[in-house]
Each structure stands twice: as C-alpha cells, then as structure tokens.
Amino acid sequence: MRYLRAFGAFWYDFLVGDRPELFVGAIVALVLVWLVIQLGFDTGAAGWLLTVVVLLVGGLGVITASRPKR
Amino acid sequence: MNLALAALPAFLASIVEFVEALTIVLAVGVTRQWRSTLLGVVAAVIVLSLLVGVFGTAIVLLLPIAVLRLVVGGFLVIYGLQWLVKAILRAAGAKAKHDEAAIYQREIAAMRDEAPVPASGMDWISFTVAFKGVLLEGLEVAFIVVTFGASANQLGPAALGATVAGVLVLIVGAAVHRPLANVPENGLKFAVGLMLTTFGTFWAGEGIGIVWTWSDATLVILLAIYVVASLAAVWYVRNRILPAHFRPTMAATLDS
Numbered sequence: 001m002r003y004l005r006a007f008g009a010f011w012y013d014f015l016v017g018d019r020p021e022l023f024v025g026a027i028v029a030l031v032l033v034w035l036v037i038q039l040g041f042d043t044g045a046a047g048w049l050l051t052v053v054v055l056l057v058g059g060l061g062v063i064t065a066s067r068p069k070r
Numbered sequence: 071m072n073l074a075l076a077a078l079p080a081f082l083a084s085i086v087e088f089v090e091a092l093t094i095v096l097a098v099g100v101t102r103q104w105r106s107t108l109l110g111v112v113a114a115v116i117v118l119s120l121l122v123g124v125f126g127t128a129i130v131l132l133l134p135i136a137v138l139r140l141v142v143g144g145f146l147v148i149y150g151l152q153w154l155v156k157a158i159l160r161a162a163g164a165k166a167k168h169d170e171a172a173i174y175q176r177e178i179a180a181m182r183d184e185a186p187v188p189a190s191g192m193d194w195i196s197f198t199v200a201f202k203g204v205l206l207e208g209l210e211v212a213f214i215v216v217t218f219g220a221s222a223n224q225l226g227p228a229a230l231g232a233t234v235a236g237v238l239v240l241i242v243g244a245a246v247h248r249p250l251a252n253v254p255e256n257g258l259k260f261a262v263g264l265m266l267t268t269f270g271t272f273w274a275g276e277g278i279g280i281v282w283t284w285s286d287a288t289l290v291i292l293l294a295i296y297v298v299a300s301l302a303a304v305w306y307v308r309n310r311i312l313p314a315h316f317r318p319t320m321a322a323t324l325d326s
Contacts, residue, residue, distance in 0.1 A: 022151045061155040062155050062303045
C-alpha cells in the first residue's frame with residue numbers, strides 16, 4: 001500500500017506538480033474545443049480557438065504563480 | 071525535417087536535465103567514492119533506456135495514431151506549459167534561477183553528514199544517491215523522448231538526441247570536473263517549454279479532429295504565437311505584477 005501511494009504521489013508530482021491549474025486547464029481546453037467541433041464548429045477555426053484557450057491557461061498559470069502566497 | 075524535429079527537443083531537454091544530474095554525480099563522486107557513483111550512473115542509464123525502449127515501442131505498436139496524438143499531445147501541452155511558466159517566472163525575476171554551484175555545495179555538505187565510506191568494496195550511499203539523481207532527472211527526458219518519438223514516429227532520432235546530449239554533458243563535465251554553472255539552463259528550458267507546448271497543441275488538436283489551416287507549416291505559426299505571448303508575459307510579470315506586489319509591502323513598512 002505504501003509503495004502504491006508513493007507511486008501515485010510520484011506521478012501526481014510528475015504530471016500535476018505545484019500548478020494543478022495547468023493540468024486541469026489543458027484538459028478543459030481540449031474537452032471544450034472537442035465539444036465545439038462536435039457542435040459543428042469549423043475544424044480549421046477550432047485550431048485557433050484551441051491556441052487561444054491554451055494561451056489563456058498559460059496566462060492563468062503565470063499570474064497565479066507570480067503572486068505571493070497568502 | 072521530422073528527424074531534426076524529434077531530436078531537437080529531446081537534445082535540449084537532455085542538456086538541462088543532465089547538467090542537473092551531473093552536479094549530483096560530481097558532488098557524490100568527489101566526496102565519497104567514484105567507482106560506486108559511476109556504477110549508480112550506469113544502472114540508472116540502463117533503467118532509463120529500458121523504459122524508453124519498452125514504453126516507446128509499446129505505445130507506437132499498440133495505440134492508434136489519433137488516440138496517441140490526443141493523449142501524448144495533451145500531456146505535452148501540460149508538461150510544456152509547466153516548463154514555460156517556470157521559465158517565464160525565472161526570466162521575469164519572480165523565481166530564483168537554478169544555481170548549479172549552490173546546489174553542488176549543498177550536495178557536498180549533505181554527503182559529508184553521511185556515514186564514512188567503507189574501506190573496501192561497494193559504497194551503497196554513493197551508488198544510491200547517484201542512481202536516484204540520474205534516474206529522477208532522466209525520467210523527464212525519457213518522458214519527452216517517448217512522447218515526441220512516438221507521435222512523430224521518430225523514436226530512434228529522439229533517443230539519439232537525448233543520448234548525444236548526455237554524452238556531451240559527460241565529456242564536458244569530466245573535462246572541467248566541476249558543475250556546469252555557465253550553461254544557460256533557463257534559456258534552454260524556455261525553448262523546450264515552447265516546443266513542447268507548440269507540438270502538444272498541434273498533435274492534441276489533430277487528435278480531437280482539428281484540421282490545421284496550413285497543415286505542418288502551422289507549427290511555425292503556433293511557435294511564433296507562443297514566443298510572442300511568452301515574451302509579453304515576461305514583460306507583464308516584471309513590469310506590472312512584481313511592482314504591484316512590492317508597493318503595499320513598502321507602504322506598510324513606511325506606515326510602521
């Protein structure tokens with residue numbers, strides 16, 4: 001059990017780390033754009049929508065990380 | 071073209087990670103025993119090679135390309151953004167830069183607190199610290215090699231890029247015999263973060279059904295957009311966020 005927990009903790013740290021908003025944000029971005037495509041949005045324009053959402057996620061990460069922790 | 075694209079991110083990421091691993095290896099080797107330290111390094115390299123070989127081949131053979139690109143692309147966006155955000159914060163002065171010389175001194179001090187080196191035979195402390203250091207730093211490289219190599223169907227060139235970087239760092243490290251403090255680690259991390267985010271967006275997008283307007287040439291445009299946005303973020307953190315957080319502190323100090 002201890003090894004399993006350590007294994008899980010390692011992968012959490014490896015993929016999520018200290019910025020969970022990037023992990024969640026990237027997944028939300030992909031799901032959101034996939035849904036938009038399913039609703040009939042142009043597949044070419046969806047690419048630029050994904051780029052904008054990824055930029056917003058990165059911007060959110062920069063802003064939250066650069067503010068001092070309370 | 072594909073060969074260079076797969077090899078370059080792995081090469082740059084490996085330089086960064088192996089420079090960090092070299093600092094640990096040097097500290098252990100200098101303070102304790104070189105033979106056990108180098109055996110630890112060899113053991114870690116074997117484990118990393120097996121991981122890349124087994125997982126890389128399994129992923130390429132078992133996963134359909136659309137699923138592969140979605141999953142791998144998603145991971146690359148997450149991972150790329152993590153590298154990029156840290157690099158932006160370091161470039162803006164909001165996060166301390168990696169100081170290999172200071173880390174080296176800390177590692178040496180930690181090694182001196184350990185039990186004495188055995189008079190003969192294997193020093194397991196040297197072995198374990200070197201093994202863990204190289205394995206943990208190398209895992210990030212292995213992850214990039216497997217994901218990039220698998221998505222671009224260029225596992226060999228990606229692994230080659232990482233190996234060349236590893237050998238290069240080893241040769242320079244052996245020649246100068248001290249941590250490579252002058253390697254521009256943050257610049258390299260910036261470049262790797264940009265590449266991972268660019269390719270991640272491209273591949274994950276294809277995975278969810280996006281048809282990129284200019285096909286593969288879109289990669290250049292995506293990269294340019296991310297470069298401009300990242301430089302703007304560095305400027306914004308340096309000139310807007312950091313001063314804004316300094317002002318209240320200074321005002322509070324003056325009030326008291």
